[in-house]
Amino acid sequence: MKYSSQMVAKPYFIFALVLLAGEVLFGLILGTQYVAGDFLFPEIPFNVARMVHTNLLIVLILFGFMGATYYLVPEESERELWSPWLAKITFWVFAFAGVATILGYLLVPYATLTEITYNNILPTMGREFLEQPTITKIGIVIVALAFILNIGMTVLKGRKTVITVVLLTGLLGLAVFFLFAFYVPDNLVLDKFFWWYVVHLWVEGVWELILGAILAFVLIKVTGVDREHIDKWLYLIIAMTLISGIVGTGHHFFYIGTPGYWLWIGSIASAVEPLPFFLMILYAFAMEKQRRIDHDNKIALTWAKGTAIIAFLGAGVLGFLHTLAPVNYFTHGTQLTAAHGHLSFFGAYIMILFTIISYAMPIMRGRLHGNGVKAQAVERRSFWMMVIGMLGISLALVIAGTMQVFIQRVGVDALGFMETQAEIVPVYVVRLGFGLLTLLGLLTYFYSFFVKEEGVK
Amino acid sequence: MSERITKNMARNIYFGGGVFAILVFAGLTMDTVGQVPKLSKSENITESVAHGKHLWEKNNCVGCHTIMGEGAYYAPELANVFERRGGGNEESFKAYMKSWMASQPMDVPNRRKMPQFNLSDKEVDDISNFLIWTSKIDDNEWPPNIEG
Numbered sequence: 001m002k003y004s005s006q007m008v009a010k011p012y013f014i015f016a017l018v019l020l021a022g023e024v025l026f027g028l029i030l031g032t033q034y035v036a037g038d039f040l041f042p043e044i045p046f047n048v049a050r051m052v053h054t055n056l057l058i059v060l061i062l063f064g065f066m067g068a069t070y071y072l073v074p075e076e077s078e079r080e081l082w083s084p085w086l087a088k089i090t091f092w093v094f095a096f097a098g099v100a101t102i103l104g105y106l107l108v109p110y111a112t113l114t115e116i117t118y119n120n121i122l123p124t125m126g127r128e129f130l131e132q133p134t135i136t137k138i139g140i141v142i143v144a145l146a147f148i149l150n151i152g153m154t155v156l157k158g159r160k161t162v163i164t165v166v167l168l169t170g171l172l173g174l175a176v177f178f179l180f181a182f183y184v185p186d187n188l189v190l191d192k193f194f195w196w197y198v199v200h201l202w203v204e205g206v207w208e209l210i211l212g213a214i215l216a217f218v219l220i221k222v223t224g225v226d227r228e229h230i231d232k233w234l235y236l237i238i239a240m241t242l243i244s245g246i247v248g249t250g251h252h253f254f255y256i257g258t259p260g261y262w263l264w265i266g267s268i269a270s271a272v273e274p275l276p277f278f279l280m281i282l283y284a285f286a287m288e289k290q291r292r293i294d295h296d297n298k299i300a301l302t303w304a305k306g307t308a309i310i311a312f313l314g315a316g317v318l319g320f321l322h323t324l325a326p327v328n329y330f331t332h333g334t335q336l337t338a339a340h341g342h343l344s345f346f347g348a349y350i351m352i353l354f355t356i357i358s359y360a361m362p363i364m365r366g367r368l369h370g371n372g373v374k375a376q377a378v379e380r381r382s383f384w385m386m387v388i389g390m391l392g393i394s395l396a397l398v399i400a401g402t403m404q405v406f407i408q409r410v411g412v413d414a415l416g417f418m419e420t421q422a423e424i425v426p427v428y429v430v431r432l433g434f435g436l437l438t439l440l441g442l443l444t445y446f447y448s449f450f451v452k453e454e455g456v457k
Numbered sequence: 458m459s460e461r462i463t464k465n466m467a468r469n470i471y472f473g474g475g476v477f478a479i480l481v482f483a484g485l486t487m488d489t490v491g492q493v494p495k496l497s498k499s500e501n502i503t504e505s506v507a508h509g510k511h512l513w514e515k516n517n518c519v520g521c522h523t524i525m526g527e528g529a530y531y532a533p534e535l536a537n538v539f540e541r542r543g544g545g546n547e548e549s550f551k552a553y554m555k556s557w558m559a560s561q562p563m564d565v566p567n568r569r570k571m572p573q574f575n576l577s578d579k580e581v582d583d584i585s586n587f588l589i590w591t592s593k594i595d596d597n598e599w600p601p602n603i604e605g
Contacts, residue, residue: 041570048520111516114514127514188591189496235471236467242478247485253489255600259496332600333528409600
């Protein structure tokens with residue numbers, strides 16, 4: 001570690017991992033409720049567990065992004081962080097707001113939560129993924145501003161690299177598009193339309209810039225490939241991301257009351273969306289092949305390659321599977337969407353966090369060449385358990401979604417929703433099994449932190 | 458492939474392409490915002506419909522149900538529930554909704570459970586009006602059949 005202020009990243013990473021454990025745990029509760037509808041009712045109804053599951057995911061990714069940024073920006077800028085103190089304060093503010101919000105979901109009925117947080121003054125609650133009380137949303141904006149100020153000042157005063165500029169652009173976009181979370185018109189169609197400005201333009205837009213920047217940083221560090229070369233790839237990948245991803249928002253505007261031209265525009269633009277992810281695979285493997293150093297931290301590179309592959313499968317392949325309007329007509333709002341969501345979030349955003357954590361954590365713990373051989377072997381096992389677990393979950397959901405289409409939406413004697421779901425229960429059991437494997441993988445990953453061994457010399 | 462492209466070219470593709478995409482998307486957004494009132498028959502958004510939408514949000518209905526295909530996939534689609542459960546008749550749909558909401562949670566072992574939300578008759582009517590309005594949005598003939 002070159003700059004002492006990089007250390008502020010550590011609590012961010014640890015907290016992100018703790019939240020990830022909670023996220024997976026609530027995923028298992030949801031998976032169980034798909035099999036046994038009574039499970040934990042009325043203590044934790046499905047909608048509450050789902051809010052906790054998805055909100056933990058979002059918050060943990062934000063913590064991970066912040067940790068990654070605090071770690072890599074001083075090193076890229078070749079100077080200490082503008083204000084390590086501010087980074088520590090925002091950690092506690094954000095952690096407190098996050099925990100309080102999750103407890104709010106769990107402890108009182110949602111309608112009560114809207115009342116005690118004065119949602120009626122500026123109603124923003126009760127929309128998918130944006131369920132946070134308005135006051136939490138305001139808190140997120142304040143934390144984001146403090147964070148961007150801190151990072152922006154560091155970048156401006158230091159060496160500017162392609163990685164930091166792309167990262168900062170992504171973070172600014174993240175903050176700007178979040179502002180649409182405060183716009184809730186009475187017209188459901190407009191509400192949905194601009195809701196996607198947050199959701200889609202985050203995950204299929206600006207977050208990919210952040211992902212690209214983190215991946216580029218780790219690849220430079222573990223392969224030693226010339227920065228100029230990495231930069232060129234980074235530009236090409238994020239160019240494809242923005243060109244396809246921004247207009248590709250249109251694949252959400254097929255059947256929500258928006259004009260018919262989106263059927264064409266959304267289909268064509270989003271058909272290109274797998275391309276940047278495919279480029280990312282070529283890039284990760286090409287950089288490995290052209291590497292100039294043999295870094296002892298092998299597992300970080302494994303995570304980097306895994307990120308590229310699983311993100312391509314989840315976001316690229318599973319996304320493309322149902323992104324064309326005539327196909328989406330039948331698959332819209334089925335478990336196929338859930339399949340795509342699970343694998344793309346895991347592949348793109350959880351795995352990139354594992355990548356940077358795998359690279360940075362050992363250094364912050366004084367192991368400059370990565371963890372020892374034994375710890376890396378444990379981590380490698382956890383890698384495969386989680387990857388196979390998530391692939392299994394997603395494949396099961398693809399099957400569930402396909403069954404749903406053919407039982408409920410095609411043919412003359414279509415069954416109703418609840419009857420269809422009853423038919424799919426065996427598949428949900430399989431999904432739950434792979435969920436358990438994923439949890440086991442995560443626990444193995446945690447264990448790898450405690451494997452005793454001297455760092456590799 | 459990448460050998461023929463210089464870093465400057467890549468950067469120009471990024472900035473040029475990014476700005477182009479943003480402009481196209483902004484233009485289409487403006488057109489869409491202009492067309493939505495007609496497609497959604499926004500003149501029919503009464504105070505009751507707006508309040509129904511607010512109640513829909515306040516009780517996190519989208520945490521289990523989908524509406525026009527968006528939401529959670531744990532409970533039935535509700536954008537066309539007016540046709541499916543009310544047969545397109547407002548009076549019978551409102552009566553159905555009141556008895557349905559009152560009978561939750563149903564005491565059927567192992568069945569997915571809908572919580573009791575303790576809404577007044579007026580509030581249930583508002584939600585019904587919101588769902589009736591929603592069912593009339595021009596959403597390119599989605600869903601494929603009445604089952605949603």
